[in-house]
Amino acid sequence: xxxxxxxxxxxxxxxxxxxxxxxxxxxxxxxxxxxxxxxxxxxxxxxxxxxxxxxxxxxxxxxxxxxxxxxxxxxxxxxxxxxxxxxxxxxxxxxxxxxxxxxxxxxxxxxxxxxxxxxxxxxxxxxxxxxxxxxxxxxxxxxxxxxxxxxxxxxxxxxxxxxxxxxxxxxxxxxxxxxxxxxxxxxxxxxxxxxxxxxxxxxxxxxxxxxxxxxxxxxxxxxxxxxxxxxxxxxxxxxxxxxxxxxxxxxxxxxxxxxxxxxxxxxxxx
Amino acid sequence: xxxxxxxxxxxxxxxxxxxxxxxxxxxxxxxxxxxxxxxxxxxxxxxxxxxxxxxxxxxxxxxxxxxxxxxxxxxxxxxxxxxxxxxxxxxxxxxxxxxxxxxxxxxxxxxxxxxxxxxxxxxxxxxxxxxxxxxxxxxxxxxxxxxxxxxxxxxxxxxxxxxxxxxxxxxxxxxxxxxxxxxxxxxxxxxxxxxxxxxxxxxxxxxxxxxxxxxxxxxxxxxxxxxxxxxxxxxxxxxxxxxxxxxxxxxxxxxxxxxxxxxxxxxxxxxxxxxxxxxxxxxxxxxxxxxxxxxxxxxxxxxxxxxx
Numbered sequence: 001x002x003x004x005x006x007x008x009x010x011x012x013x014x015x016x017x018x019x020x021x022x023x024x025x026x027x028x029x030x031x032x033x034x035x036x037x038x039x040x041x042x043x044x045x046x047x048x049x050x051x052x053x054x055x056x057x058x059x060x061x062x063x064x065x066x067x068x069x070x071x072x073x074x075x076x077x078x079x080x081x082x083x084x085x086x087x088x089x090x091x092x093x094x095x096x097x098x099x100x101x102x103x104x105x106x107x108x109x110x111x112x113x114x115x116x117x118x119x120x121x122x123x124x125x126x127x128x129x130x131x132x133x134x135x136x137x138x139x140x141x142x143x144x145x146x147x148x149x150x151x152x153x154x155x156x157x158x159x160x161x162x163x164x165x166x167x168x169x170x171x172x173x174x175x176x177x178x179x180x181x182x183x184x185x186x187x188x189x190x191x192x193x194x195x196x197x198x199x200x201x202x203x204x205x206x207x208x209x210x211x212x213x214x215x216x217x218x219x220x221x222x223x224x225x226x227x228x229x230x231x232x233x234x235x236x237x238x239x240x241x242x243x244x245x246x247x248x249x250x251x252x253x254x255x256x257x258x259x260x261x262x263x264x265x266x267x268x269x270x
Numbered sequence: 271x272x273x274x275x276x277x278x279x280x281x282x283x284x285x286x287x288x289x290x291x292x293x294x295x296x297x298x299x300x301x302x303x304x305x306x307x308x309x310x311x312x313x314x315x316x317x318x319x320x321x322x323x324x325x326x327x328x329x330x331x332x333x334x335x336x337x338x339x340x341x342x343x344x345x346x347x348x349x350x351x352x353x354x355x356x357x358x359x360x361x362x363x364x365x366x367x368x369x370x371x372x373x374x375x376x377x378x379x380x381x382x383x384x385x386x387x388x389x390x391x392x393x394x395x396x397x398x399x400x401x402x403x404x405x406x407x408x409x410x411x412x413x414x415x416x417x418x419x420x421x422x423x424x425x426x427x428x429x430x431x432x433x434x435x436x437x438x439x440x441x442x443x444x445x446x447x448x449x450x451x452x453x454x455x456x457x458x459x460x461x462x463x464x465x466x467x468x469x470x471x472x473x474x475x476x477x478x479x480x481x482x483x484x485x486x487x488x489x490x491x492x493x494x495x496x497x498x499x500x501x502x503x504x505x506x507x508x509x510x511x512x513x514x515x516x517x518x519x520x521x522x523x524x525x526x527x528x529x530x531x532x533x534x535x536x537x538x539x540x541x542x543x544x545x546x547x548x549x550x551x552x553x554x555x556x557x558x559x560x561x562x563x564x565x566x567x568x569x570x571x572x573x574x575x576x577x578x
Contacts, residue, residue: 010373119354120356125346125347125349
């Protein structure tokens with residue numbers, strides 16, 4: 001276990017020195033903050049424009065109070081705008097995180113093989129299993145830190161917003177999705193170039209198999225981890241759903257890592 | 271116990287675009303004893319680095335097996351007794367010198383309380399104290415080679431596998447490196463060196479192996495390898511019948527200032543000539559045994575590549 005941690009720490013160190021990755025993370029975070037601000041601003045604009053309209057109507061009608069119809073209109077307008085922006089925001093944050101995850105996990109082992117640094121590491125008493133698990137763990141820690149940072153940014157910049165109840169599960173589900181993507185990308189990167197592995201990993205899990213489709217249990221599926229649809233459709237997620245999805249993700253990651261270990265054990269490392 | 275042992279070890283790389291397979295190592299049977307410095311020689315593409323990669327379990331053999339200290343190379347635990355310096359030292363360039371060695375020392379299981387002292391000791395030994403806090407990406411080739419050597423020795427391993435260890439070192443660095451190797455040998459360590467620099471191998475190695483096209487051509491001590499040594503018998507004057515008798519053999523005769531030198535290319539001829547000289551009462555002034563240099567042995571062993 002100690003060796004796995006040492007490799008993980010080294011992996012984190014390596015990731016934090018990659019300018020491209022840091023650039024991707026910053027860009028993703030900047031987009032998240034940008035959308036949070038836009039969401040807050042839009043809410044203010046709608047509120048103000050609606051107040052102006054109501055004031056005009058009221059002054060014509062000689063009343064000071066918002067009618068029940070106006071209130072309903074206002075609420076509908078607010079809900080619709082909020083839902084659209086939250087769904088869009090989720091998509092942006094999720095896509096950014098996915099790109100970061102794909103970059104981290106598809107290059108974790110592949111870049112060590114390409115640069116030849118793996119030869120020195122594996123000449124030490126480090127097994128291939130420890131090496132691969134350490135690399136994955138390092139990626140998980142960086143992704144967790146990134147997910148937390150993204151969530152703090154949302155809390156800070158979208159604090160005036162009434163968020164959909166589904167959104168509260170979004171960071172966790174997003175994180176699960178990224179780990180699934182990452183494990184698949186890591187496995188594929190042991191067979192092919194990391195860029196192709198990343199594209200395939202991204203495409204492979206975006207088939208829209210629902211929970212009731214048998215393919216859901218055979219092929220990777222990220223669909224239910226994307227709260228975009230729940231936000232748009234206004235459906236709710238309960239704790240049971242989230243627990244099931246978490247188990248599905250854990251199961252998926254374990255299978256992908258086992259396959260990656262099987263491949264890595266026999267892989268030529270020069 | 272042997273430090274390294276291979277049994278019919280073979281490695282063939284799969285068919286490339288042109289559909290041909292390449293045999294990098296062919297049925298290699300090698301034994302490196304504990305406590306010796308073993309030179310592994312061969313021209314480019316002979317299969318030296320592939321053999322080292324097989325010993326380190328970085329690539330899988332097509333057939334045969336390899337052992338380190340009588341344990342299969344696939345056992346990770348055996349790496350506790352192993353230090354390795356690759357031909358081109360690729361380091362994690364986000365570390366500074368000391369931190370890099372500290373990381374490798376931790377991986378090797380060097381206890382935390384003695385790690386810093388060990389790292390300092392090696393930095394000093396390899397004259398890297400001033401570069402200890404410098405990022406390794408800024409290191410010159412020679413410095414990278416030195417820190418590569420340091421990481422191989424961190425846990426004081428029983429076996430060092432060095433692939434072209436002095437390729438990037440200047441003459442002073444090479445001399446220091448040789449001194450370190452001799453000190454390691456004195457302490458009973460085993461060193462396996464793959465090198466092109468024959469003079470260096472000759473100076474430090476107890477035994478050598480010569481590899482060509484993945485095949486082990488010869489192995490042994492320098493004396494054993496130059497078993498086909500020439501012998502020169504120096505005599506005072508040669509009677510005509512002896513001269514006539516020698517003329518029909520492969521012996522070469524040169525006359526300089528009243529002394530005759532008879533060169534015998536092999537042991538059998540030497541004995542025949544000595545008998546002949548005794549029969550004719552010719553006194554042998556001295557016998558010169560000329561051993562072949564490692565370079566001569568090397569070139570006599572390998573088949574020259576076809577001329578273009």
